[in-house]
Amino acid sequence: MPASSNPLLWIIVGEPSGDALASVILTALKDKYPNIICQGVAGPLTEHAGEFVSLFPYTDLCHMGVGSVLRNSVSLMRRYRQTIDVMHHQRPNLLLTIDCPDFSLRVSQAVSALTQRVHCVAPSVWAWRKRRAQTLRKKTDYLLHLFEFERHFFPQIPCFWVGHPLADQEPPNQTLFWLSYPELSSLYPLVCILPGSRVQEIQRCWPIFKQSVETLKQNEKNLQAVVVTLPEHVKIFKQEGYITVTNPLLKNSVFANASAALACSGTVTLELALHKTPMVIGYKVSPFLAWMLRRLVTTPYAGLVNILAQEMVAPEYLQNNFTSQNITKALKSLLYTSPEINSCHYFEKIWSNVKTPQGFAATSAQVLARILGIVENASYRKELETVT
Structure with a gap:
């Protein structure tokens, strides 16, 4: 599709994490190319960055689990048809999809003859359901992946490593946490507890996490603990007497000062690692889901x-x-030994997988601009043709 003086970029995101990613990409893109017009389905951060109003509330797409999807199947199908009809009317120059693959990639496949398509965040085929790598080529034209090693799993599609946004964060203010909580002291060990972001995770993990820390406190009289959580969950931990942190800047300061962390498996383990915070990972799912995962998951590890x-x-x-005895023993070990996460060897291996020279936002914006034809770059176009 030839370049336009005012190219139309369509975006589909369906989760808060995707809203955050899309917003920083659009901020970088429109900062350099303000003539780009944005439309689509997105959350408030992306709407603000792209200067548009979402076609419908992006929360209409936020359904987890087979039961929720089935209960909302009629509404989802209506939104699917609405999205495709509007795209055919507006005829965008490029479609950017982020997360929510069951909806966004289904739309992307349906408009393959209408526009160029880019999907951001590779499906975790290195962990489970490897067949998704083979079918992705039909659903999008280009892939922006966050981890360097992921390129090797998608040989049939042009891949561009853009890095992980967590690697672009400014160094934390080390003193911010201690200034915010003068009742605590930097002279004593601090344990940071991250019991999950979803209610189901908290219900399964928090009792074991709490018991482990309380047991450790019986032997370590000066041990301090703080819970990092979302605002909507603060009440759960405050009523049990725990200091809670929700502010992102304050959270980073906690990570930088923590002697050890106790975390659910997830992206937060990467965030802790980038702060060189030693950690113990604990997690539990329902017996049925555990049975399913044992047959689907191919990676030997759970923590990112x-x-x-x-x-x-x-x-x-x-x-x-996942028992309090095991967790307590592991936490105690971290408090008195030099954990491996601080090893330069391990840190560099992690860092080299998540950090690009220009960072996530600038790299992603540059790739989108070149695919749109805004930036003429012979070497880049040659790379596209070669990969294709």
């Missing part, structure tokens, strides 16, 4: 930090091994 390092740099205690 271990997957990136290709080593067990953070001990994992899952399912039946």
Whole structure:
């Protein structure tokens, strides 16, 4: 599709995490190319960055689990048809999809003859459901992936490593946490507890996390603990007497000062690793889901930090091994030994998988601009043709 003086970029995101990613991409893109017009389905951050109003509330797409999807199937199908009809009317120069693959990639496949398509965040085929790598070529034209090693899993599609936004954060203010909580002291060890972002995770993980820390406190009289959580969950932990942190800047300061962290498996383990915070990973799912995952998951690790390092740099205690005895012992060990996560070897391996020279936002914006034809770059176009 030839370049336009006012190219139309369509965006589809369906989750808060995707809203955050899309917003920083659009901020970088429109800062350099203000003539780009944005439309689509997105959250408030992306709407503000792209200067548009979402076609419909992006929360209409936020459904987790088969039951929720089935209950809302009629509404989802209506939104699917609405999205395609509007795109055919507006005829965008490029479609950018982020997360929510069951909806966004279905739309992307339906408009393959209408526009160029880019999907951001590769499906985790290195962990489970490898067949998705083979079918992705029909659903999008280009892939922006966050981790360097992911390129090798998608040989049939042009891939561009853009890095992970967590690697672009400014160094934390080390003193911010202590200034915010003068009742605590930097002279004593601090344990940071991250019991999950979803209610189901908290219900399964928090009792074990709490018991482990309380047991440790009986032997370590000066041990301090703080819970990092979302605003909507603060009440759960405050009523049990725990200091809670929700502010992102304050959270980073906690990570930088923590002697050890106790975390659910997830992206937060990468965030802790980039702050060089030693951690213990604990997680539990329902017996049925655990049975399913044992047959689907192909990676030997659950924690993202271990997957990136290709080593067990953070001990994992899952399912039946997720006990207060195991967690307490592991936390105590971290408080009195030099953890492997601080090793330059492991940190560099993780860092090299998530950090691009220009950073996530600038790299992603540059790729989109070149695909749109705004930037003429012979070497880049040659690379596109070669990969294709």
